[in-house]
Amino acid sequence: MSPRVLLALAALALGGCASLGGDDPRDPWEGMNRGIYGFNDKLDQYVAQPVAKGYRKAVPGELRDRVRNFFGNIGDVFIGVNNFLQGKFEDGFNDWVRVAFNSTFGLLGIHDIATDMGYEKHDEDFGQTFGRWGAGPGPYLVLPALGPSTLRDGTGKVLDFYTDPINETQPFEARWGLVALRLVQTRADLLEASRILEEAALDKYVFTRDAYLQRRRNLIYDGRPPRERDPEDDADQKPR
Amino acid sequence: MTLTRSLASALAVLAFALPARAQEAAPDQLVKSVTLEVIDLITKDKEIKSGDRAKLIQVIDAKVLPHFNFTAMTALAMGQSWNKATPEQKKRLTEEFRTLLVRTYASALAAYSEQRFDFRPLRAKPTDTDVIVQVRVLQQGAQPVPIDYSMEKTASGWKVYDVMVGGVSLVANYRTEFNNMVRESGVDGLIKNLSAKNRQLEGAAK
Numbered sequence: 001m002s003p004r005v006l007l008a009l010a011a012l013a014l015g016g017c018a019s020l021g022g023d024d025p026r027d028p029w030e031g032m033n034r035g036i037y038g039f040n041d042k043l044d045q046y047v048a049q050p051v052a053k054g055y056r057k058a059v060p061g062e063l064r065d066r067v068r069n070f071f072g073n074i075g076d077v078f079i080g081v082n083n084f085l086q087g088k089f090e091d092g093f094n095d096w097v098r099v100a101f102n103s104t105f106g107l108l109g110i111h112d113i114a115t116d117m118g119y120e121k122h123d124e125d126f127g128q129t130f131g132r133w134g135a136g137p138g139p140y141l142v143l144p145a146l147g148p149s150t151l152r153d154g155t156g157k158v159l160d161f162y163t164d165p166i167n168e169t170q171p172f173e174a175r176w177g178l179v180a181l182r183l184v185q186t187r188a189d190l191l192e193a194s195r196i197l198e199e200a201a202l203d204k205y206v207f208t209r210d211a212y213l214q215r216r217r218n219l220i221y222d223g224r225p226p227r228e229r230d231p232e233d234d235a236d237q238k239p240r
Numbered sequence: 241m242t243l244t245r246s247l248a249s250a251l252a253v254l255a256f257a258l259p260a261r262a263q264e265a266a267p268d269q270l271v272k273s274v275t276l277e278v279i280d281l282i283t284k285d286k287e288i289k290s291g292d293r294a295k296l297i298q299v300i301d302a303k304v305l306p307h308f309n310f311t312a313m314t315a316l317a318m319g320q321s322w323n324k325a326t327p328e329q330k331k332r333l334t335e336e337f338r339t340l341l342v343r344t345y346a347s348a349l350a351a352y353s354e355q356r357f358d359f360r361p362l363r364a365k366p367t368d369t370d371v372i373v374q375v376r377v378l379q380q381g382a383q384p385v386p387i388d389y390s391m392e393k394t395a396s397g398w399k400v401y402d403v404m405v406g407g408v409s410l411v412a413n414y415r416t417e418f419n420n421m422v423r424e425s426g427v428d429g430l431i432k433n434l435s436a437k438n439r440q441l442e443g444a445a446k
Contacts, residue, residue, distance in 0.1 A: 199343060207417060
Protein backbone atom coordinates (compact mmCIF):
# COMPACT_ATOMS: atom_id res chain seq x y z
CA MET A 1 0.00 0.00 0.00
CA SER A 2 1.47 3.35 -0.93
CA PRO A 3 1.51 6.07 1.69
CA ARG A 4 -1.03 8.05 -0.27
CA VAL A 5 -3.50 5.18 -0.36
CA LEU A 6 -2.91 4.63 3.33
CA LEU A 7 -3.62 8.27 4.12
CA ALA A 8 -6.70 8.29 1.95
CA LEU A 9 -8.00 5.21 3.76
CA ALA A 10 -7.23 6.76 7.12
CA ALA A 11 -9.03 9.95 6.15
CA LEU A 12 -11.99 7.94 4.92
CA ALA A 13 -12.05 5.94 8.10
CA LEU A 14 -11.83 9.02 10.27
CA GLY A 15 -14.18 11.30 8.40
CA GLY A 16 -16.80 8.91 7.13
CA CYS A 17 -18.65 7.54 10.03
CA ALA A 18 -18.29 9.73 13.05
CA SER A 19 -21.93 9.18 13.92
CA LEU A 20 -21.73 5.42 14.37
CA GLY A 21 -21.26 4.75 18.05
CA GLY A 22 -21.19 2.09 20.72
CA ASP A 23 -21.41 2.86 24.40
CA ASP A 24 -17.77 2.43 25.33
CA PRO A 25 -16.21 5.88 25.79
CA ARG A 26 -12.88 4.58 24.50
CA ASP A 27 -14.49 3.39 21.28
CA PRO A 28 -16.94 5.98 19.93
CA TRP A 29 -16.55 4.63 16.37
CA GLU A 30 -17.42 1.07 17.35
CA GLY A 31 -19.90 0.56 14.51
CA MET A 32 -17.40 1.50 11.82
CA ASN A 33 -14.60 -0.31 13.63
CA ARG A 34 -16.58 -3.52 13.80
CA GLY A 35 -17.21 -3.30 10.08
CA ILE A 36 -13.52 -2.93 9.26
CA TYR A 37 -12.71 -5.60 11.83
CA GLY A 38 -15.01 -8.04 10.05
CA PHE A 39 -13.35 -7.25 6.73
CA ASN A 40 -9.87 -7.71 8.23
CA ASP A 41 -10.92 -10.97 9.81
CA LYS A 42 -12.01 -12.36 6.45
CA LEU A 43 -8.85 -11.09 4.78
CA ASP A 44 -6.84 -12.82 7.49
CA GLN A 45 -8.83 -16.03 7.30
CA TYR A 46 -8.68 -16.40 3.52
CA VAL A 47 -5.36 -14.80 2.62
CA ALA A 48 -2.93 -13.99 5.42
CA GLN A 49 -3.36 -17.13 7.52
CA PRO A 50 -3.11 -19.67 4.70
CA VAL A 51 0.00 -17.92 3.35
CA ALA A 52 1.57 -17.75 6.82
CA LYS A 53 0.83 -21.44 7.44
CA GLY A 54 2.32 -22.37 4.07
CA TYR A 55 5.41 -20.31 4.84
CA ARG A 56 5.73 -22.07 8.19
CA LYS A 57 5.56 -25.45 6.48
CA ALA A 58 7.95 -24.58 3.67
CA VAL A 59 10.61 -22.66 5.58
CA PRO A 60 12.46 -24.33 8.48
CA GLY A 61 12.45 -22.59 11.87
CA GLU A 62 16.16 -21.84 11.73
CA LEU A 63 15.72 -19.89 8.51
CA ARG A 64 12.66 -18.09 9.86
CA ASP A 65 14.80 -16.94 12.80
CA ARG A 66 17.24 -15.43 10.30
CA VAL A 67 14.42 -13.62 8.50
CA ARG A 68 12.97 -12.28 11.78
CA ASN A 69 16.39 -11.11 12.89
CA PHE A 70 17.05 -9.39 9.56
CA PHE A 71 13.89 -7.29 9.77
CA GLY A 72 14.33 -6.81 13.51
CA ASN A 73 17.74 -5.26 12.85
CA ILE A 74 16.30 -2.82 10.32
CA GLY A 75 13.59 -1.92 12.82
CA ASP A 76 16.16 -1.22 15.53
CA VAL A 77 17.33 1.92 13.72
CA PHE A 78 14.11 3.82 14.33
CA ILE A 79 13.44 2.09 17.62
CA GLY A 80 16.64 3.88 18.64
CA VAL A 81 15.43 7.18 17.17
CA ASN A 82 12.19 6.89 19.10
CA ASN A 83 14.02 6.15 22.32
CA PHE A 84 16.12 9.30 21.79
CA LEU A 85 12.97 11.31 21.05
CA GLN A 86 11.54 10.06 24.33
CA GLY A 87 14.67 11.12 26.17
CA LYS A 88 15.75 7.56 26.90
CA PHE A 89 19.31 8.04 25.70
CA GLU A 90 20.73 4.92 27.28
CA ASP A 91 18.08 2.77 25.57
CA GLY A 92 18.57 4.56 22.26
CA PHE A 93 22.30 4.05 22.48
CA ASN A 94 21.67 0.38 23.27
CA ASP A 95 19.52 0.08 20.11
CA TRP A 96 22.17 1.61 17.87
CA VAL A 97 24.91 -0.55 19.35
CA ARG A 98 22.67 -3.48 18.45
CA VAL A 99 22.45 -2.26 14.86
CA ALA A 100 26.23 -1.77 14.71
CA PHE A 101 27.05 -5.27 15.96
CA ASN A 102 24.26 -7.13 14.23
CA SER A 103 24.79 -5.45 10.84
CA THR A 104 28.48 -6.35 10.82
CA PHE A 105 29.35 -9.38 12.91
CA GLY A 106 25.74 -10.52 12.70
CA LEU A 107 26.00 -10.63 8.89
CA LEU A 108 23.52 -7.91 7.87
CA GLY A 109 21.39 -8.62 10.89
CA ILE A 110 20.53 -12.25 10.28
CA HIS A 111 22.19 -13.16 13.58
CA ASP A 112 21.13 -11.33 16.72
CA ILE A 113 24.50 -11.47 18.45
CA ALA A 114 23.82 -8.24 20.34
CA THR A 115 21.21 -9.95 22.53
CA ASP A 116 23.78 -12.56 23.57
CA MET A 117 26.14 -9.72 24.39
CA GLY A 118 23.56 -8.24 26.75
CA TYR A 119 22.07 -5.56 24.47
CA GLU A 120 18.40 -6.37 24.69
CA LYS A 121 15.90 -5.59 21.94
CA HIS A 122 13.28 -2.91 22.59
CA ASP A 123 9.86 -2.18 21.16
CA GLU A 124 9.25 1.45 20.22
CA ASP A 125 7.41 3.39 17.52
CA PHE A 126 6.10 6.90 16.90
CA GLY A 127 2.74 6.12 18.51
CA GLN A 128 4.56 5.30 21.75
CA THR A 129 6.68 8.44 21.43
CA PHE A 130 3.53 10.58 21.16
CA GLY A 131 2.17 8.76 24.19
CA ARG A 132 5.35 9.46 26.10
CA TRP A 133 5.04 13.13 25.16
CA GLY A 134 1.63 13.15 26.82
CA ALA A 135 -0.80 12.39 23.98
CA GLY A 136 -3.71 10.22 25.04
CA PRO A 137 -4.71 7.34 22.78
CA GLY A 138 -7.76 9.11 21.38
CA PRO A 139 -10.59 6.99 19.98
CA TYR A 140 -9.91 3.34 19.21
CA LEU A 141 -9.53 2.78 15.50
CA VAL A 142 -9.37 -0.38 13.41
CA LEU A 143 -7.31 0.24 10.28
CA PRO A 144 -8.11 -1.65 7.09
CA ALA A 145 -5.65 -4.55 6.71
CA LEU A 146 -3.42 -3.17 9.49
CA GLY A 147 -5.71 -3.95 12.40
CA PRO A 148 -6.15 -2.45 15.88
CA SER A 149 -4.94 1.09 16.44
CA THR A 150 -5.99 4.39 17.93
CA LEU A 151 -6.06 7.91 16.56
CA ARG A 152 -2.66 8.54 18.17
CA ASP A 153 -1.12 5.23 17.12
CA GLY A 154 -2.55 5.47 13.60
CA THR A 155 -0.90 8.88 13.20
CA GLY A 156 2.29 7.33 14.51
CA LYS A 157 1.95 4.54 11.96
CA VAL A 158 2.02 7.05 9.10
CA LEU A 159 5.37 8.32 10.41
CA ASP A 160 6.59 4.76 10.97
CA PHE A 161 5.74 4.07 7.36
CA TYR A 162 7.57 7.12 6.00
CA THR A 163 10.70 6.44 8.04
CA ASP A 164 10.78 2.70 7.31
CA PRO A 165 14.21 2.00 5.73
CA ILE A 166 12.64 -0.75 3.61
CA ASN A 167 10.81 1.99 1.70
CA GLU A 168 14.14 3.31 0.42
CA THR A 169 15.00 -0.02 -1.18
CA GLN A 170 15.61 0.03 -4.92
CA PRO A 171 14.49 -1.39 -7.27
CA PHE A 172 10.77 -1.33 -6.76
CA GLU A 173 10.38 -5.14 -7.03
CA ALA A 174 12.94 -5.77 -4.29
CA ARG A 175 11.14 -3.30 -2.02
CA TRP A 176 7.77 -4.99 -2.33
CA GLY A 177 9.37 -8.40 -2.02
CA LEU A 178 10.83 -7.35 1.33
CA VAL A 179 7.59 -5.75 2.48
CA ALA A 180 5.69 -8.93 1.62
CA LEU A 181 8.23 -11.21 3.28
CA ARG A 182 8.12 -9.13 6.46
CA LEU A 183 4.33 -9.29 6.54
CA VAL A 184 4.31 -13.05 6.08
CA GLN A 185 6.99 -13.55 8.73
CA THR A 186 5.09 -11.36 11.20
CA ARG A 187 1.81 -13.17 10.60
CA ALA A 188 3.53 -16.55 10.91
CA ASP A 189 4.96 -15.53 14.29
CA LEU A 190 1.45 -14.63 15.45
CA LEU A 191 -0.26 -17.90 14.46
CA GLU A 192 -0.21 -19.33 18.00
CA ALA A 193 -1.26 -16.07 19.58
CA SER A 194 -4.21 -15.68 17.24
CA ARG A 195 -5.34 -19.25 17.88
CA ILE A 196 -5.23 -18.64 21.62
CA LEU A 197 -7.21 -15.43 21.13
CA GLU A 198 -9.77 -17.37 19.14
CA GLU A 199 -10.16 -19.81 22.03
CA ALA A 200 -10.08 -17.33 24.88
CA ALA A 201 -12.45 -14.64 23.64
CA LEU A 202 -16.22 -14.59 23.98
CA ASP A 203 -16.45 -11.51 21.77
CA LYS A 204 -13.29 -11.40 19.69
CA TYR A 205 -13.70 -7.74 18.76
CA VAL A 206 -13.98 -6.58 22.37
CA PHE A 207 -11.23 -8.92 23.58
CA THR A 208 -8.82 -7.74 20.87
CA ARG A 209 -9.62 -4.09 21.51
CA ASP A 210 -9.13 -4.29 25.25
CA ALA A 211 -5.92 -6.29 24.86
CA TYR A 212 -4.58 -3.77 22.34
CA LEU A 213 -5.34 -0.79 24.59
CA GLN A 214 -3.81 -2.50 27.63
CA ARG A 215 -0.76 -3.55 25.64
CA ARG A 216 -0.09 -0.11 24.21
CA ARG A 217 -0.44 1.55 27.59
CA ASN A 218 2.05 -0.95 28.99
CA LEU A 219 4.49 -0.36 26.12
CA ILE A 220 4.39 3.42 26.49
CA TYR A 221 5.46 3.04 30.11
CA ASP A 222 8.00 0.34 29.16
CA GLY A 223 6.28 -2.30 31.26
CA ARG A 224 5.77 -0.16 34.35
CA PRO A 225 2.49 1.71 33.90
CA PRO A 226 1.09 3.67 36.84
CA ARG A 227 -2.11 2.34 38.39
CA GLU A 228 -5.15 3.27 36.40
CA ARG A 229 -7.73 5.61 37.85
CA ASP A 230 -10.69 3.50 36.84
CA PRO A 231 -13.92 3.87 38.80
CA GLU A 232 -14.89 0.36 37.71
CA ASP A 233 -11.64 -1.09 38.89
CA ASP A 234 -12.59 -3.29 41.80
CA ALA A 235 -9.06 -4.55 42.21
CA ASP A 236 -9.25 -4.41 45.99
CA GLN A 237 -12.39 -6.46 46.16
CA LYS A 238 -10.86 -9.89 46.22
CA PRO A 239 -12.82 -12.44 48.19
CA ARG A 240 -10.67 -14.30 50.65
CA MET B 241 9.69 -17.00 85.60
CA THR B 242 8.02 -14.87 82.99
CA LEU B 243 11.14 -15.18 80.90
CA THR B 244 11.05 -18.98 80.88
CA ARG B 245 7.36 -18.90 80.14
CA SER B 246 7.71 -16.59 77.21
CA LEU B 247 10.68 -18.58 76.03
CA ALA B 248 8.67 -21.74 76.23
CA SER B 249 5.77 -20.26 74.35
CA ALA B 250 8.14 -18.82 71.77
CA LEU B 251 9.60 -22.27 71.26
CA ALA B 252 6.17 -23.78 71.00
CA VAL B 253 5.19 -21.26 68.36
CA LEU B 254 8.41 -21.96 66.51
CA ALA B 255 7.85 -25.69 66.64
CA PHE B 256 4.43 -25.26 65.05
CA ALA B 257 5.59 -22.67 62.61
CA LEU B 258 8.61 -24.51 61.27
CA PRO B 259 7.01 -27.40 59.42
CA ALA B 260 4.47 -25.04 57.87
CA ARG B 261 7.25 -22.71 56.78
CA ALA B 262 9.23 -25.51 55.21
CA GLN B 263 6.24 -26.55 53.10
CA GLU B 264 5.59 -23.07 51.91
CA ALA B 265 7.83 -22.31 48.96
CA ALA B 266 8.62 -18.72 48.11
CA PRO B 267 6.29 -17.49 45.31
CA ASP B 268 9.02 -17.05 42.72
CA GLN B 269 10.41 -20.50 43.48
CA LEU B 270 6.92 -21.93 43.19
CA VAL B 271 6.34 -20.38 39.76
CA LYS B 272 9.73 -21.56 38.54
CA SER B 273 9.44 -25.14 39.74
CA VAL B 274 5.85 -25.58 38.51
CA THR B 275 6.59 -24.02 35.11
CA LEU B 276 9.71 -26.12 34.57
CA GLU B 277 8.00 -29.28 35.74
CA VAL B 278 5.04 -28.79 33.41
CA ILE B 279 7.22 -27.80 30.43
CA ASP B 280 9.32 -30.89 31.08
CA LEU B 281 6.23 -33.09 31.16
CA ILE B 282 4.85 -31.53 27.99
CA THR B 283 8.04 -31.84 25.96
CA LYS B 284 8.68 -35.43 27.03
CA ASP B 285 5.16 -36.78 26.60
CA LYS B 286 4.67 -38.19 23.11
CA GLU B 287 0.88 -38.01 23.20
CA ILE B 288 0.84 -34.38 24.28
CA LYS B 289 3.47 -33.47 21.70
CA SER B 290 1.35 -34.98 18.97
CA GLY B 291 -1.58 -32.83 20.04
CA ASP B 292 -3.48 -34.77 22.71
CA ARG B 293 -5.34 -31.85 24.28
CA ALA B 294 -7.23 -33.89 26.85
CA LYS B 295 -4.00 -35.21 28.31
CA LEU B 296 -2.41 -31.76 28.30
CA ILE B 297 -5.38 -30.36 30.20
CA GLN B 298 -5.09 -33.26 32.65
CA VAL B 299 -1.48 -32.31 33.37
CA ILE B 300 -2.41 -28.66 33.87
CA ASP B 301 -5.31 -29.68 36.10
CA ALA B 302 -3.06 -31.70 38.35
CA LYS B 303 0.05 -29.52 38.46
CA VAL B 304 -1.02 -25.93 37.89
CA LEU B 305 -4.59 -25.56 39.11
CA PRO B 306 -3.89 -25.97 42.82
CA HIS B 307 -1.83 -22.78 42.69
CA PHE B 308 -4.57 -20.56 41.25
CA ASN B 309 -7.34 -18.81 43.15
CA PHE B 310 -10.14 -18.99 40.60
CA THR B 311 -12.77 -17.40 42.79
CA ALA B 312 -10.60 -14.29 43.09
CA MET B 313 -9.93 -14.32 39.35
CA THR B 314 -13.60 -14.57 38.51
CA ALA B 315 -14.51 -11.81 40.96
CA LEU B 316 -11.86 -9.52 39.48
CA ALA B 317 -12.96 -10.26 35.93
CA MET B 318 -16.59 -9.54 36.85
CA GLY B 319 -15.81 -6.25 38.57
CA GLN B 320 -19.02 -4.66 39.83
CA SER B 321 -21.19 -7.40 38.36
CA TRP B 322 -19.80 -9.89 40.88
CA ASN B 323 -21.99 -8.41 43.59
CA LYS B 324 -25.10 -8.99 41.47
CA ALA B 325 -24.54 -12.76 41.44
CA THR B 326 -26.02 -15.17 43.98
CA PRO B 327 -23.68 -17.64 45.73
CA GLU B 328 -24.93 -20.39 43.41
CA GLN B 329 -24.26 -18.22 40.33
CA LYS B 330 -20.82 -17.33 41.66
CA LYS B 331 -20.01 -21.01 41.90
CA ARG B 332 -21.16 -21.71 38.35
CA LEU B 333 -19.31 -18.67 36.99
CA THR B 334 -16.09 -19.71 38.70
CA GLU B 335 -16.37 -23.25 37.32
CA GLU B 336 -17.00 -22.13 33.74
CA PHE B 337 -14.36 -19.41 33.81
CA ARG B 338 -11.86 -21.87 35.22
CA THR B 339 -12.50 -24.32 32.38
CA LEU B 340 -11.97 -21.55 29.83
CA LEU B 341 -8.80 -20.26 31.49
CA VAL B 342 -7.27 -23.71 31.84
CA ARG B 343 -7.85 -24.35 28.15
CA THR B 344 -6.29 -21.00 27.22
CA TYR B 345 -3.37 -21.60 29.55
CA ALA B 346 -2.82 -25.08 28.11
CA SER B 347 -2.72 -23.68 24.56
CA ALA B 348 -0.27 -20.99 25.59
CA LEU B 349 2.07 -23.40 27.33
CA ALA B 350 2.00 -25.83 24.42
CA ALA B 351 2.71 -23.00 21.99
CA TYR B 352 5.64 -21.57 23.91
CA SER B 353 7.15 -24.70 25.46
CA GLU B 354 10.08 -24.56 23.03
CA GLN B 355 11.08 -21.05 24.09
CA ARG B 356 13.60 -20.17 26.75
CA PHE B 357 12.37 -18.78 30.06
CA ASP B 358 14.05 -16.20 32.22
CA PHE B 359 12.86 -16.35 35.83
CA ARG B 360 13.42 -12.97 37.46
CA PRO B 361 14.39 -12.74 41.13
CA LEU B 362 11.52 -11.62 43.35
CA ARG B 363 11.54 -7.99 44.37
CA ALA B 364 9.51 -8.03 47.57
CA LYS B 365 9.92 -7.87 51.31
CA PRO B 366 9.67 -11.20 53.19
CA THR B 367 6.61 -9.80 54.98
CA ASP B 368 4.72 -8.98 51.76
CA THR B 369 1.55 -10.97 51.20
CA ASP B 370 0.79 -9.70 47.68
CA VAL B 371 3.59 -9.94 45.15
CA ILE B 372 4.25 -10.02 41.40
CA VAL B 373 6.44 -12.83 40.12
CA GLN B 374 8.09 -11.99 36.81
CA VAL B 375 9.01 -14.45 34.10
CA ARG B 376 10.17 -13.56 30.61
CA VAL B 377 9.89 -15.61 27.46
CA LEU B 378 12.94 -15.09 25.27
CA GLN B 379 12.74 -15.41 21.51
CA GLN B 380 15.11 -14.78 18.64
CA GLY B 381 15.03 -11.29 17.18
CA ALA B 382 12.16 -10.01 19.27
CA GLN B 383 11.67 -8.16 22.53
CA PRO B 384 11.24 -10.66 25.40
CA VAL B 385 7.60 -11.20 26.39
CA PRO B 386 7.05 -10.55 30.09
CA ILE B 387 4.65 -12.79 32.00
CA ASP B 388 3.72 -11.41 35.41
CA TYR B 389 1.94 -13.55 37.96
CA SER B 390 0.07 -11.60 40.64
CA MET B 391 0.15 -13.78 43.72
CA GLU B 392 -1.36 -13.59 47.15
CA LYS B 393 -0.40 -15.41 50.31
CA THR B 394 -3.25 -17.51 51.67
CA ALA B 395 -3.62 -20.10 54.41
CA SER B 396 -2.89 -22.81 51.84
CA GLY B 397 0.19 -21.21 50.31
CA TRP B 398 0.74 -18.65 47.55
CA LYS B 399 -2.04 -18.42 44.97
CA VAL B 400 -2.09 -16.74 41.56
CA TYR B 401 -5.01 -14.34 41.04
CA ASP B 402 -4.00 -12.71 37.75
CA VAL B 403 -1.62 -13.33 34.88
CA MET B 404 -0.32 -10.45 32.75
CA VAL B 405 1.11 -11.37 29.37
CA GLY B 406 2.99 -8.56 27.65
CA GLY B 407 1.25 -6.11 29.94
CA VAL B 408 -2.21 -7.45 29.19
CA SER B 409 -4.02 -8.57 32.32
CA LEU B 410 -6.00 -11.68 31.48
CA VAL B 411 -8.51 -10.96 34.21
CA ALA B 412 -9.00 -7.28 33.32
CA ASN B 413 -9.35 -8.19 29.66
CA TYR B 414 -12.51 -10.15 30.36
CA ARG B 415 -14.13 -7.34 32.35
CA THR B 416 -15.72 -5.44 29.46
CA GLU B 417 -17.00 -8.62 27.84
CA PHE B 418 -18.44 -9.89 31.10
CA ASN B 419 -20.05 -6.59 32.01
CA ASN B 420 -21.55 -6.21 28.52
CA MET B 421 -23.12 -9.65 28.78
CA VAL B 422 -24.42 -9.11 32.28
CA ARG B 423 -25.99 -5.85 31.16
CA GLU B 424 -27.57 -7.46 28.10
CA SER B 425 -28.76 -10.75 29.49
CA GLY B 426 -28.01 -10.89 33.20
CA VAL B 427 -25.64 -13.08 35.18
CA ASP B 428 -27.40 -16.19 33.87
CA GLY B 429 -26.83 -15.01 30.32
CA LEU B 430 -23.12 -14.75 31.00
CA ILE B 431 -23.04 -18.24 32.53
CA LYS B 432 -24.86 -19.58 29.48
CA ASN B 433 -22.42 -17.85 27.15
CA LEU B 434 -19.35 -19.13 28.98
CA SER B 435 -20.69 -22.63 29.12
CA ALA B 436 -21.55 -22.59 25.41
CA LYS B 437 -18.03 -21.40 24.62
CA ASN B 438 -16.55 -24.25 26.67
CA ARG B 439 -18.77 -26.87 25.03
CA GLN B 440 -17.82 -25.51 21.60
CA LEU B 441 -14.10 -25.76 22.40
CA GLU B 442 -14.57 -29.24 23.80
CA GLY B 443 -16.28 -30.29 20.58
CA ALA B 444 -13.54 -28.78 18.45
CA ALA B 445 -10.84 -30.66 20.35
CA LYS B 446 -12.33 -34.05 19.59
